[in-house]
Amino acid sequence: MNVADRQFLQILPSLGTYRSVLCLNGRLPSPELIRSFHLPIIATDGASVTLQEIGVTPSVVIGDGDSLGTAAPNQGSIWIQNRDQNFSDFEKAIQFLRAYRLLPAVVLGMGDGYIDHVLHNIELLSQTICVGYDAPNLLLGLTGTCRLSLPQNTKISFFGVPGAVISTCGLKWELEHYLLRFPTHSSCFNRSCCRDLEFKIHSGRALLVIYLENIDDAGSVDASLA
DSSP, X not given: OOHHHHHHHHHHHHHOOOOEEEEOSSOOOOHHHHHHTOSOEEEEHHHHHHHHHTTOOOSEEXXXXXXXXXXXXXXXXXXXXXXXXXXXXXXXXXXXXXXXTOXXXXXXXOOXXXXXXXXXXXXXXXXXXXXXXXXXXXXXXXXXXXXXXXXXXXXXXXXXXXXXXXXXXXXXXXXXXXEEETTTBOEEEEEBSXXXXXXXXXXXXXXXXXXXXXXXXXXXXXXXXX
């Protein structure tokens, strides 16, 4: 596993209790990381092809079948075909997880694709209590209070979904009842200045993006001098 994968596994227990792993048709992490969650694995049909290539068998495969191409569904997986084109495979998978009480989920493979698909995936994730991991980024929808322990100088950004009022403790540039509203007013490229952090959402919902590996840019230089 790489540095970001190990960091994600360390952070995950503090984010909550998760009931499943959902693999989307994007860049997936190593099979070692996927198996290490010890949770039921649900895959959209495109992701199931990648999982088959890396030797991981999902419990359930969901989708319209278009992304399978000539590949056959994974042997040993339950295949649920849903041809309703009014919903994406991600939405169909969330519906399934909700019906079978498998939420919240660890969502993998959100990025690495057409920009509209990526934005759609982020939009859906931000409206749930699932956590998204697309190395080196962790994505989490926030309400209420969130406490995390992260390495000093971790890069962090916040977005309103679509709006939130947030206060922070432990960042280089603290936010105090700060109004987030997407797409007009976000807080990007902040840095942690200590290990123990607290983020409080006074109202609304926010999307938190954390970089789980060292990012060298102007912000890191400034933070090292702080």
